[in-house]
Amino acid sequence: MPPAAKRNHCVVLYDLKCGNQRELRQALFKVYCRYYINNSKNLVNLVLVNSDKTDNRKHAKFGRGYLHIQEINREEQSYDPNFIYDKIEVKSAESMQAANWMEAIRVAIDILAESRVARVITFQILFFTDLNSSSQSEECLERIISDLKQKGIYLYILGPEVLFPQAITSLEETPKLMRGVSFLKANETLQQAKMKLIDGDSKVIIADCKRGLELFFNFRKPNGKQPWLVPLTIGTKISFPVKTSKFTSKICGLKLITKSNQYKESPQYQFTSVEDSTKIYHYDNIRKGISRHGKFIAIENNDLFKSKTERIFSLLFVTSLKGIPEYMLKGPGCYTVIGDSGTSVEAFHCLLRRLELQRMCLVASRVYSKGNKALYFALIPISNKKCFRAVQLPVHSEVPFEWMEQNPKKNDNGVSSEVSDYLDKIVIDSPKFALNCHLTPNVACNIAGRDVLNIAADKLLHEKLHLDQVDYNVFKTSINSEIGGGLRALWPSKLFKESKEVSDYDLDSDHENYF
Numbered sequence: 001m002p003p004a005a006k007r008n009h010c011v012v013l014y015d016l017k018c019g020n021q022r023e024l025r026q027a028l029f030k031v032y033c034r035y036y037i038n039n040s041k042n043l044v045n046l047v048l049v050n051s052d053k054t055d056n057r058k059h060a061k062f063g064r065g066y067l068h069i070q071e072i073n074r075e076e077q078s079y080d081p082n083f084i085y086d087k088i089e090v091k092s093a094e095s096m097q098a099a100n101w102m103e104a105i106r107v108a109i110d111i112l113a114e115s116r117v118a119r120v121i122t123f124q125i126l127f128f129t130d131l132n133s134s135s136q137s138e139e140c141l142e143r144i145i146s147d148l149k150q151k152g153i154y155l156y157i158l159g160p161e162v163l164f165p166q167a168i169t170s171l172e173e174t175p176k177l178m179r180g181v182s183f184l185k186a187n188e189t190l191q192q193a194k195m196k197l198i199d200g201d202s203k204v205i206i207a208d209c210k211r212g213l214e215l216f217f218n219f220r221k222p223n224g225k226q227p228w229l230v231p232l233t234i235g236t237k238i239s240f241p242v243k244t245s246k247f248t249s250k251i252c253g254l255k256l257i258t259k260s261n262q263y264k265e266s267p268q269y270q271f272t273s274v275e276d277s278t279k280i281y282h283y284d285n286i287r288k289g290i291s292r293h294g295k296f297i298a299i300e301n302n303d304l305f306k307s308k309t310e311r312i313f314s315l316l317f318v319t320s321l322k323g324i325p326e327y328m329l330k331g332p333g334c335y336t337v338i339g340d341s342g343t344s345v346e347a348f349h350c351l352l353r354r355l356e357l358q359r360m361c362l363v364a365s366r367v368y369s370k371g372n373k374a375l376y377f378a379l380i381p382i383s384n385k386k387c388f389r390a391v392q393l394p395v396h397s398e399v400p401f402e403w404m405e406q407n408p409k410k411n412d413n414g415v416s417s418e419v420s421d422y423l424d425k426i427v428i429d430s431p432k433f434a435l436n437c438h439l440t441p442n443v444a445c446n447i448a449g450r451d452v453l454n455i456a457a458d459k460l461l462h463e464k465l466h467l468d469q470v471d472y473n474v475f476k477t478s479i480n481s482e483i484g485g486g487l488r489a490l491w492p493s494k495l496f497k498e499s500k501e502v503s504d505y506d507l508d509s510d511h512e513n514y515f
Contacts, residue, residue, distance in 0.1 A: 005041045005119070006041075006119045006120075006121050006223060007040075007041040007042045007043060007117070007119065007120060007121065008042045008043075008120065008121055008122045008123075008124060008220065009042070009043045009044075009076060009112060009115055009117050009120045009122075009123055009124070010042065010043070010044050010045075010123075010124040010125070010126055011044070011045045011047060011108035011111050011112060011124070011125050011126070012028070012031070012044055012045070012046050012047065012126045012128070013047050013049050013104050013105070013108055013125065013126065013127040013128065013129070014028060014046065014047070014048055014049065014088065014128045014129075015049045015050055015101075015127070015128055015129035015130070015159070016048060016049065016050045016051055016088070016089075017049075017050035017098065018128075018129050018130040018131075018132060018159060019130060019132065020130060020159060020209075023159075023209050023469070023470060024128040024129075024158070024159055024209065025088060026209075026465060026466060026467055026469055026470045027128060027158060027209040027212075027213055027470045028084065028088070028128060029081055029084075029457065029461075029465055029467060030213060030457075030467050030470055031079070031126070031213070031216070032044075032079045032080065032081040032083075032084060033081050033453065033456070033457035033460070033467065034079075034217075034453060035078075035079035036078075036079045036080055036081055036460075037254070037453055037456055037457070037460075038254075040078070040079060041078075042078070042079060043076040043077060043078060043117055044076065044077065044078070044079050045071065045072075045073055045074075045075075045076050045077075045108075045111050046071075046072040046073055046083075046084060046087065047069060047070065047071050047072065047104065047107060047108060047111075048069070048070045048072060048087070048088075049068070049069055049099050049101070049104045049129065050068055050097065050098060050099045051068055051069070051070040051099075052068070052097075053068075053070045054066070054067050054068055054069060054070065055069075055070045055071055056069045056070065056071045056107045057071065057074075057107065057110055057111070057114075058103070058106060058107050058110060065103065066099075066100075066103045066106070066107060067097065067099060068097045068098070068099035069099050069103060069104055069107055071107070071111075072084075072087055076115065076117060081457065081460060081461055082460070082461070085461060101127075101129065101131055101189065101193075102141060102144060104127070105125060105127065105144055105155070106144060108125045108127075109125070109144070109147050109148070109151070109153065112125070112151065112153060113147075113151060121220075121221050121222075121223055122152075122154060122220040122221040123151060123152060123153045123154070124153070124154045124155075124156065124216070124220065125153060125154070125155045125156065126156045126158065126216060127155070127156065127157045127158065128158055128159055128209075129157065129158075129159050130159040130160050131157065131159070131160060131187070131189040131190050131193060132187060132189070141192070141196040141197070141200075142196070142200075144197075145196065145197065145200040145201050148201050148203065148204070149201055149203075152203075152221075153203070154203045154204075154205075154219070154220055154221075155197065155201070155203065155204045155205070156204075156205040156207075156212060156215065156216045157193065157197075157204075157205065157206045157207075157212075158205075158207060158208070158209050158212035158213065158216070159208070159209065159212075160183055160185075160190055160206060160207075160208065161183065161184040161185060161208055162181045162182065162183055162184070162206060162207055162208055163181065163182045163183070163184065164177060164180075164181060164207075164211070164438040165177070165180035165181065165182075166180065166433070166438070167428045167433060167435075167437055167438050167439070167440065168438065168439065168440070168443060169428060169440045169442065169443065170442075170443065171218060171219050171443055174205070174215065174219050175202040175203075177438075178198045178204065178205060178206065179198055179199065181194065181198075181206060181207075190206075193206060194206060205219065209470050210470055210471070210472040211438060211439060211472055213470060213472065214439055214443070214444045214445055214472050215439075217445050218443060218444070218445065225245050225246045227243035227244060227245045228243070228244040228245070228313075228368070229241075229242075229243060229244075229340070230242075230244070230311050230312065230313045231313065232313050232314075232315065232337065232364065233312070233313065233314045233315065234314075234315045235315075239344075240339060240344050240347070240348050240351075241339070241340035241341075241342050241344060242313070242337050242338060242339055242340055242348070243337070243338050243339075243340050244313070244335050244336070244337050244390065245335065245336050245338075246333060246334075246335055246336075247333075247334040247335055247336045247389065254448070254449025254450075254452045254453055271283065271286055288300070288302075308371070309367045309370070309371065309372070309374060310367065310370055311367055311368070311369060311370055312365065312366070312367045312374075313364060313365075313366050313367075314364060314365050315362055315363075315364050316363050316364060316365055316376070317362075317363055318355075318360055318361070318362055318363070319360065319361060319363060320359060320360055320361075321359050321360065321361050321380070322359070324361065324378050324393070327400065328378075328393055328394060328399070329378060329380075329391045329393075332392060333392065334389060334390070334391050335377070335389070335390040335391075336387050336388070336389065336390070337379060337387055337388040337389075337390050338386065338387040338388075339386070339387075349383075349386055351381075352381045352382075352383045352386065352387075352388070353381075353383045355381040356381040356382075356383045360381075361378050361379055361380045361381065362378070362379035362388070363376060363377070363378055363379070363393070364376070364377050364379055364390075365377075366390075375392055376392070376393045376395055377390040377391060377392055377393060378390070378391050378393050416490070417486075418486035418487045418489070418490055419487060421486060421487075422483065422484045422486070422487045425483050425484075426483070428440065434480060434483055435483075436476075437474065439472065439474055440474065441474045441475075444472060444474045447471075447473075447474075450468075450471060451468070453467075454467040454468050454471075
């Protein structure tokens with residue numbers, strides 16, 4: 001039997017008492033519909049907080065406490081929006097009893113701790129709440145933080161209205177981003193959660209629904225890829241055992257496939273004569289071959305045209321980084337090449353340091369599997385990471401154009417303060433960054449096919465859910481009119497006066513208003 005599929009296991013806590021129920025409900029269905037339509041192998045448990053019923057494993061174990069917390073499904077299951085459609089019954093806040101948010105997290109931790117699911121990559125707790133109402137509890141936040149760290153659980157609290165202090169261009173910057181968040185409507189519970197959870201654990205997210213969903217889908221343990229273990233060879237004598245893993249790849253979004261295209265039969269071809277198109281030949285009468293110098297040479301099979309290469313990863317030559325322009329390093333994918341365990345690791349690291357010091361890189365030939373076409377890669381040394389970054393190079397007609405590096409003349413004109421001030425406000429790394437863009441496109445989800453997913457969710461549940469209202473638009477920056485005001489003041493402007501010239505149309509005697 002093949003091994004069990006790698007997956008994530010999440011416990012969804014849904015607060016029935018918070019005020020922004022419409023937005024939270026849309027976000028909940030967004031999560032379930034996304035994984036359901038993508039046919040994901042991830043598993044989920046749903047727990048209602050502030051419910052009328054008390055049904056959870058902690059209350060059953062101790063016979064007290066953990067009130068108004070209801071486990072909807074005790075066993076983990078796949079994401080299915082049809083299952084939760086009638087489970088969220090929101091009532092007025094006055095008619096509900098208050099549960100404790102820390103007890104709800106404790107129940108979720110126990111669910112994940114008792115999980116028997118094999119090959120789980122990331123354990124997640126997704127808490128939809130604004131943390132505006134909570135009862136007293138004897139639960140200790142320090143103990144919760146300790147359990148989150150020990151079990152490697154990612155916690156996401158989605159619902160509070162937050163202000164992000166900066167923009168991030170990498171998911172590694174997320175903990176730093178969280179430590180600087182502030183709240184539009186702060187309360188004691190929110191401040192306690194920020195002070196204890198965020199400062200105590202680097203895997204805790206508190207955000208609004210739009211940006212929080214982006215972080216939920218992306219800020220987690222990477223799935224990883226099985227490394228390619230063919231050694232890097234230099235000539236016939238030197239061989240470095242290496243692991244080659246995909247670092248980045250092109251991710252395609254959802255595509256709409258109609259039933260007619262999905263089940264369409266393969267087309268039927270006819271063989272006709274070049275001289276006379278009315279002559280049709282049966283497939284059994286067709287002979288494969290090549291024509292050279294007026295002679296026809298029959299070929300019984302295609303083995304002649306198949307590649308005979310074995311799996312290799314071989315150095316071709318060493319070149320300067322200046323010899324490979326950046327436009328040739330655009331993909332389609334990037335790989336990480338690291339030294340495998342063994343006595344040659346030190347020599348591999350020495351090669352890395354030497355190449356980086358001399359601003360050189362390797363160009364290698366790579367045949368992924370027997371019979372495949374050879375591809376060519378530039379191996380750029382990254383000594384602080386102790387690895388090469390391998391990027392595929394174009395060859396022959398794939399090269400877009402010839403390029404030659406030139407040394408431009410130094411520009412003696414100084415940069416005005418208006419220009420530098422404008423650039424400071426639009427550069428992400430600048431402390432004066434003023435655009436409302438907190439998650440760059442490489443951090444957020446791929447927007448391709450997002451509208452298809454929203455429409456498919458409406459058709460699946462026969463209801464207009466308006467899931468687009470919780471989609472985060474990374475390209476909507478809300479540029480303030482004051483940004484670049486000083487630069488516009490320096491820009492020359494022209495005043496256009498209204499022309500009083502008479503056109504030929506007005507002079508036409510056949511015009512209907514002529515008389």
